Amino acid sequence: MKMESNAxxxxxxxxxxxxxxxxxxxxxxxxxxxxxxxxNGTARVSADKRSAVExxxxxxxxxxxxxxxxxxxxxxxTVGVVTQDIESPFFTRxxxxxxxxxxxxxxxxxxxxxxxxAHEEEDRxxxxxARRVDGIVIITGRLEEHALRALAxxxxxxxxxxxxxxxxxxxxxxxxxxxxxLATRYLISMGHRRxxxxxxxxxxxxxxxxxxxxxxxxxxxGLHSEDVLVQQGDxxxxxxxxxxxxxxxxxxxxxxxxxxxxxxxxxARMVLHRRGIRxxxxxxxxxFDDLPAAAFQTPPLTTVRQPLFEMGAYCGExxxxxxxxxxxxxxxxGLELVVRDTVRRI
Amino acid sequence: MKMESNAxxxxxxxxxxxxxxxxxxxxxxxxxxxxxxxxNGTARVSADKRSAVExxxxxxxxxxxxxxxxxxxxxxxTVGVVTQDIESPFFTRxxxxxxxxxxxxxxxxxxxxxxxxAHEEEDRxxxxxARRVDGIVIITGRLEEHALRALAxxxxxxxxxxxxxxxxxxxxxxxxxxxxxLATRYLISMGHRRxxxxxxxxxxxxxxxxxxxxxxxxxxxGLHSEDVLVQQGDxxxxxxxxxxxxxxxxxxxxxxxxxxxxxxxxxARMVLHRRGIRxxxxxxxxxFDDLPAAAFQTPPLTTVRQPLFEMGAYCGExxxxxxxxxxxxxxxxGLELVVRDTVRRI
DNA sequence: TTTGTTGGTGATAACGTTTTCATATATGAC
DNA sequence: GTCATATATGAAAACGTTATCACCAACAAA
Numbered sequence: 132m133k134m135e136s137n138a139x140x141x142x143x144x145x146x147x148x149x150x151x152x153x154x155x156x157x158x159x160x161x162x163x164x165x166x167x168x169x170x171n172g173t174a175r176v177s178a179d180k181r182s183a184v185e186x187x188x189x190x191x192x193x194x195x196x197x198x199x200x201x202x203x204x205x206x207x208x209t210v211g212v213v214t215q216d217i218e219s220p221f222f223t224r225x226x227x228x229x230x231x232x233x234x235x236x237x238x239x240x241x242x243x244x245x246x247x248x249a250h251e252e253e254d255r256x257x258x259x260x261a262r263r264v265d266g267i268v269i270i271t272g273r274l275e276e277h278a279l280r281a282l283a284x285x286x287x288x289x290x291x292x293x294x295x296x297x298x299x300x301x302x303x304x305x306x307x308x309x310x311x312x313l314a315t316r317y318l319i320s321m322g323h324r325r326x327x328x329x330x331x332x333x334x335x336x337x338x339x340x341x342x343x344x345x346x347x348x349x350x351x352x353g354l355h356s357e358d359v360l361v362q363q364g365d366x367x368x369x370x371x372x373x374x375x376x377x378x379x380x381x382x383x384x385x386x387x388x389x390x391x392x393x394x395x396x397x398x399a400r401m402v403l404h405r406r407g408i409r410x411x412x413x414x415x416x417x418x419f420d421d422l423p424a425a426a427f428q429t430p431p432l433t434t435v436r437q438p439l440f441e442m443g444a445y446c447g448e449x450x451x452x453x454x455x456x457x458x459x460x461x462x463x464x465g466l467e468l469v470v471r472d473t474v475r476r477i
Numbered sequence: 478m479k480m481e482s483n484a485x486x487x488x489x490x491x492x493x494x495x496x497x498x499x500x501x502x503x504x505x506x507x508x509x510x511x512x513x514x515x516x517n518g519t520a521r522v523s524a525d526k527r528s529a530v531e532x533x534x535x536x537x538x539x540x541x542x543x544x545x546x547x548x549x550x551x552x553x554x555t556v557g558v559v560t561q562d563i564e565s566p567f568f569t570r571x572x573x574x575x576x577x578x579x580x581x582x583x584x585x586x587x588x589x590x591x592x593x594x595a596h597e598e599e600d601r602x603x604x605x606x607a608r609r610v611d612g613i614v615i616i617t618g619r620l621e622e623h624a625l626r627a628l629a630x631x632x633x634x635x636x637x638x639x640x641x642x643x644x645x646x647x648x649x650x651x652x653x654x655x656x657x658x659l660a661t662r663y664l665i666s667m668g669h670r671r672x673x674x675x676x677x678x679x680x681x682x683x684x685x686x687x688x689x690x691x692x693x694x695x696x697x698x699g700l701h702s703e704d705v706l707v708q709q710g711d712x713x714x715x716x717x718x719x720x721x722x723x724x725x726x727x728x729x730x731x732x733x734x735x736x737x738x739x740x741x742x743x744x745a746r747m748v749l750h751r752r753g754i755r756x757x758x759x760x761x762x763x764x765f766d767d768l769p770a771a772a773f774q775t776p777p778l779t780t781v782r783q784p785l786f787e788m789g790a791y792c793g794e795x796x797x798x799x800x801x802x803x804x805x806x807x808x809x810x811g812l813e814l815v816v817r818d819t820v821r822r823i
Numbered sequence: 824t825t826t827g828t829t830g831g832t833g834a835t836a837a838c839g840t841t842t843t844c845a846t847a848t849a850t851g852a853c
Numbered sequence: 854g855t856c857a858t859a860t861a862t863g864a865a866a867a868c869g870t871t872a873t874c875a876c877c878a879a880c881a882a883a
Contacts, residue, residue: 151839162863167841177861194607198553199839201544202868218573218769223564230563230590239604242588244576258585261540368773397773404775423564427714427743429750429775497869508833513871523831545869548838826883836873843866850859 150191159187170195201263210450211241211259213252213269220422221366221392221439225270225291228443236451236458238265249273260285266450270443271337287453289446292337301449303442303463307337310435310466311344314389314417317433317468319352322477323387323415328356329364329374329399331391338366341391341419359383364395371398379406386477387415393422393434400428400473411475421469430472438464496537505533516541547609556796557587557605557613559598566768567712567738567785571616571637574789582797582804584611593678595619606631612796616789617683633799635792638683647795649788649809653683656781656812657690660735660763663779663814665698668823669733669761674702675710675720675745677737684712687737687765705729710741717744725752732823733761739768739780746774746819757821767815776818784810 152170156163161180168174169184176184187193201207212229214222230240241259245252252272259267264286269279271292282288283299290302318326328345331338346356359381362374371390375398378388390396396418403410410416410430418425421436441463451458498516502509507526514520515530522530533539547553558575560568576586587605591598598618605613610632615625617638628634629645636648664672674691677684692702706729708720717736721744724734736742742764749756756762756776764771767782787809797804 152841153839163840164842164863164865165861168862171841173841175861180862194603196548196839197608198544198548199868200841202542202548202839202870203841205868207544217576218566218569220564220566223569227564234589239587239589239608241585243580243585257540262543262585368769397770400775401773401777423714424743424770427747429746431747498871499869509870510833510835510872511831514832517871519871520832521830526832542869545838546871548840548869549871551838824883826881828881829879831878832876834873834875837871839868841867843864845862845864847862848860850857852857853855 150193152193152195154191155184155187155193158191159183207263207265208237209239209241209262209264211243211256211262211264211267213243213245213256213259213267213272215245215247215252215271215273217242217244220394220424221420222270224422224439225443225446228440228445229268229447230443231440232444232447232451232458236456245272247273253278256282266454268446268450287450289450289453291442291446299453301453303445303449305437305442305466307340308344308347310419310437311341311389312348313344313466313468314419314435315345315348316352317470318387318389318415318417318474319348319354321387321415321474324354325357325360325383325385325387327360327362327378327383327385327388329362329371329378329388329390329395331364331366331395333363333365335366338391345389360385364391364398366392366394368394368398368401371395371400372402373398375399375402379408385414387417387474390416390418393418393420393425393432396432396434397424397428400432411473415474417474425469426471428473433471433473434469436467436469496539498539498541500537501530501533501539504537505529551609553609553611554583555585555587555608555610557589557602557608557610559589559591559602559605559613559615559618561591561593561598561617561619563588563590566740566770567766568616570768570785571789571792574786574791575614575616575793576789577786578790578793578797578804582802591618593619599624602628612800614789614792614796616792633796635796635799637788637792645799647799649791649795651783651788651812653686654690654693656765656783657687657735658694659690659812659814660765660781661691661694662698663816664733664735664761664763664820665694665700667733667761667820670700671703671706671729671731671733673706673708673724673729673731673734675708675717675724675734675736675741677710677712677741679709679711681712684737691735706731710737710744712738712740714740714744714747717741717746718748719744721745721748725754731760733763733820736762736764739764739766739771739778742778742780743770743774746778757819761820763820771815772817774819779817779819780815782813782815 152163152166156166165176165180166184168176169181210233216222243255245255252274266287269290276295280297287299292304293302294304295302330342349356362377364370364374388399390399396416408414418432418434421434425432425434445461445463448458448461498509498512502512511522511526512530514522515527556579562568589601591601598620612633615636622641626643634646638650639648640650641648676688695702708723710716710720734745736745742762754760764778764780767780771778771780791807791809794804794807
């Protein structure tokens with residue numbers, strides 16, 4: 132059966148459906164110009180012709196060919212979204228915000244993934260450019276600033292999770308240092324003194340800033356950070372598993388762990404459970420991001436909330452404005468500590 | 478600053494970059510036909526002209542306009558993917574598989590979301606059709622079969638998580654009834670007799686099939702399903718919370734819960750934790766899907782694994798074949814029980 | 824020399840829109 | 854009744870590609 136249908140259709144199923152404005156015009160007994168005018172509301176036409184055309188459009192179920200339109204108008208009503216991992220809850224949360232803002236305005240989204248590889252990322256962005264997208268939203272990419280600047284000559288770019296200003300480039304980001312500070316200060320306020328830290332991806336700006344916040348909070352409390360309590364993670368669950376294992380095996384004493392993001396915290400949490408160490412009774416844990424899943428952990432995870440969805444929506448709306456749409460600027464909520472059940476007072 | 482740049486650019490940043498084949502032809506001192514021939518390898522051209530054209534393309538950094546090409550050729554090298562929730566781990570796992578298969582073959586992905594609303598879903602699919610995508614992958618949509626059949630006249634469709642056969646339509650799905658059976662039989666084999674079930678979205682075929690499997694396993698063991706132990710869920714965490722709460726409040730006795738998917742299980746798990754009920758010591762729990770997060774729950778969740786990524790890749794490759802590409806057929810692994818730590822023998 | 828057969832090339836006609844320009848008709852002012 | 858002025862319409866020219874056709878060499882076969 133599969134073979135049969137496979138062989139039988141050398142893909143011309145739509146040939147019967149090649150309905151164009153000319154067909155509509157012919158059926159409605161008007162010129163193509165008139166049809167186009169009605170389609171775009173670009174001039175007034177008499178009521179009778181209008182209804183005739185609308186009827187024709189309906190009976191033929193005509194949809195204007197976006198390619199022809201894009202070719203003629205130079206605008207594609209399409210924007211590209213660049214992510215690193217189409218599956219990561221962090222990225223999808225932001226993407227959902229972007230989608231919300233843009234699809235409402237009639238834009239379609241090309242979603243491409245750089246898979247954390249700068250080379251692949253650049254490649255994908257080129258693909259977007261070749262498809263003449265009207266704009267691009269990049270979610271914490273790995274591209275250099277100058278590359279971004281060059282890209283921005285073709286179409287406006289908004290980048291989330293980075294701080295840069297250039298012609299045709301806007302950016303949104305939260306104060307990651309402050310977030311790290313917030314989490315650590317909270318742990319200190321709950322009586323913790325020896326606080327371990329599991330870092331994010333090496334060299335990633337966000338990871339570095341959160342670490343800086345951790346250090347500052349320690350310092351302001353008269354404590355000092357100890358290298359032996361800082362372990363390298365990579366923003367993934369399994370990275371958290373590895374780091375937590377090293378921490379435990381080091382035999383160092385600590386009463387709390389601050390993980391650079393929620394996924395890392397989840398990995399760490401699992402190792403603790405495996406070893407029979409209770410959270411928060413034996414060790415306290417705080418994460419970062421407040422992913423939707425954080426609230427459903429056992430126990431629910433205390434974490435620093437980044438309004439990711441709002442950030443995505445903000446990006447989308449900013450792009451819309453750069454594209455000439457009139458969208459009001461959105462108030463962006465800040466970082467905020469969400470206290471749940473993984474920290475104990477000692 | 479924002480105002481300034483906002484006002485200054487009524488979006489014509491690429492006007493300087495409007496380089497076409499004509500420009501290339503002029504610079505290389507050949508005709509546009511020759512340029513096109515070189516671009517597509519559609520006929521042989523002399524070596525000297527070829528190198529001249531290639532040099533021109535490089536110096537102008539020319540990228541053929543996909544719109545013009547699409548208009549002329551009727552093929553867009555674009556496929557649409559329709560999901561219900563761009564953020565749900567279930568959908569993103571499948572999507573990642575689709576992306577893997579298709580982007581490798583040079584296709585770009587339009588990703589749209591129906592938000593669980595049949596009306597919106599149809600609307601989005603129309604949008605895809607207007608953009609003349611070469612094919613569509615639908616992940617467990619809500620559309621009626623006849624609507625799908627109509628859509629398939631325009632372009633080939635592959636639908637994941639449904640079982641239907643039609644002209645220009647392929648489908649992949651797992652035996653959900655068997656999955657439900659597998660989970661329930663396992664619980665029975667571990668000595669459980671009173672097993673609660675939290676269902677999925679009402680009327681959703683998968684949800685119904687899993688329930689059927691649950692009933693069959695019970696029956697084959699000489700037990701019978703009791704309505705009071707079956708609670709309505711909706712495939713989300715909060716649905717699981719609600720259902721579990723009702724179950725507990727009903728004062729019915731049961732020793733195990735089978736949740737219609739992992740997200741539901743997570744919600745249920747949280748309620749149990751809140752009430753001080755231990756898993757698996759007091760109550761056993763099994764989920765469905767084996768989402769990446771399931772392994773990182775505490776304790777790690779016993780569940781029925783659906784190879785979602787593989788299913789997505791299979792869909793992508795099937796579509797590729799329907800589009801005339803020569804891709805070998807992939808062996809699709811079946812459902813499988815993944816035993817972790819949330820079920821206790823009694 | 825004539826005739827056919829290549830292999831390489833350039834004009835030019837599509838593809839399906841939107842937009843400009845010109846034209847016909849109706850409306851009013853003198 | 855003539856002239857200006859809207860108002861509605863259609864013909865035709867883009868947009869940037871690819872594909873068809875026709876052409877011109879060059880060369881082999883007669």
